[in-house]
Amino acid sequence: MPIINNALSGAMAAQAALNASSQNVANMQTKGYTRQGVLLAAVAPGIGTKQAGNGVEVSALLRISDSYKTQQLWRANSELGRYTTQQPYLTQLEQVMGDDKSSLSYSVDNFFKALNAVGEEPTSSPLRGQVVAQAGALAESFNSIYQVTRNQQLSVQQQRDAVLPKFNTLTQNIAALNTRITAASATGTNVSALIDERDMAIDSLSQLAAIEVLEQPDGSRAVSLKSGQPLVVGNQAATLGIDTTTGTPQMQVTFARSVYGVDDSTVGGTLGGLGAFEKNILAPLQKSIESMASQLANKINDQLGAGTDSAGNPGKPMFNVNGGGSGGILSLAAGYSADDLALSADGTPGDSTNLQLLVDIKNQTIALGSLGNVILGDADTQLVGKLAIDSQQNKSLLNTAQTIRQQSEDDWASTSGVNRDEEAMNLVEFQNMYQANMKVIAVANSLFDATLSMFG
DSSP, X not given: OHHHHHHHHHHHHHHHHHHHHHHHHHTTTOTTOOOEEEEEEEXXXXXXXXXXXXXXXXXXXXEOOOHHHHHHHHHHHHHHHHHHHHHHHHHHHHHHHHOTTTSHHHHHHHHHHHHHHHTTOTTOHHHHHHHHHHHHHHXXXXXXXXXXXXXXXXXXXXXXXXXXXXXXXXXXXXXXXXXXXXXXHHTTOOOHHHHHHHHHHHHHHHHHSOEEEEEOTTSOEEEEETTSOEEEETTEEOEEEEEOTXXXXXXXXXXXTEEEEEOTTSSOXXXXXXHHIIIIIIHHHHHHHHHHHHHHHHHHHHHHHTSBOTTSOBOOOOEXXXXXXXXXXXXXXXXXXXXXXOOBSSSXXXXXXXXXXXXXXXXXXXXXXXXXXXXXXXXXXXXXHHHHHHHHHHHXXXXXXXXXXXXHHHHHHHHHSOOHHHHHHHHHHHHHHHXXXXXXXXXXXXXXXXXXXXXX
């Protein structure tokens, strides 16, 4: 009887919808889960018949998603990864270089204060000894700050080395999921769970680098860097690495025997944050510290060489400018003593003419790559100021990125997330639909029994 077939199809359709809602409710707290639903369609009657129809069918199992919102989610994650990675390094530099007692300004000021003090009594051994002591402290201060930048440089390299294997594992997982999704889709299997897993992998990848994702006709997804280098195509995955054979480390993508160079400072995400910090902030700062130390030391050494010490001998260099290895970038000359200070211009005991010229060095101009020409006494203050501006800008961009990421998550959840109230309504509606169709079947049975009794 058509009435039974129609009601049975309705009951089965309601059961499929109830199954979808129950799956949604079960995964209400599952991260990255995309809600599902059923698409119902009426089954038309056969040609030449006058019946109402042949019931209902589940024409499709829907995965409720918006590709635009998903793409926005990944883009926001890339920006968040970039600025989140940079901030700890910037904060550490800002705190160390801006500290009242550990800053270069503090040591430079103390050194020149000691020179000023000895001007009151140029022949005083204790005052001259204080100048030498402050010179040693100045060298140690430069070495200490420089070592902080070296440690950060090593930390950036180690963090990058730790991120690259994770990055390559994610691209391989995405390629493998492409294969599984394509194969399952060909057999008509529901692949929503596999797509969710792949989307989660892509989301994790987007935190490490800025990416572009394209949906392919076979259900797979092609992933590339923002700059165009391929990462995943079908079941093939690229490898991201660092090439050191040329002497200068170069990030590169290897895909299907082709090698593509990558500028790690513009790649985005965590890797881009590391590259940009190292190239645009850390390296210029490190060079400025080296340059400031060498120019200060050379000016002092040259001025001392123009004077005479207490014994009437030509002045000796006070500082050694090193290459930044185990000896640091600056050191006090071995065996340098208070008697070696050439404070006199003509060898006359008590003459402080050369001393005044030494004191004036603080007001002389030096050239720093990141700042241009600056007064030596203000150089560190300006370096710290520039660092503070960079840190504040990054904090502002980080706050913006966090807000955009949260908004993207909320937008995604508004479409793809499970809504408890909506699912409760669906359960009630499809339960009523199921019960109504079972009631139709009961009525059909009664009619069938009544018809049989007529011939009994």
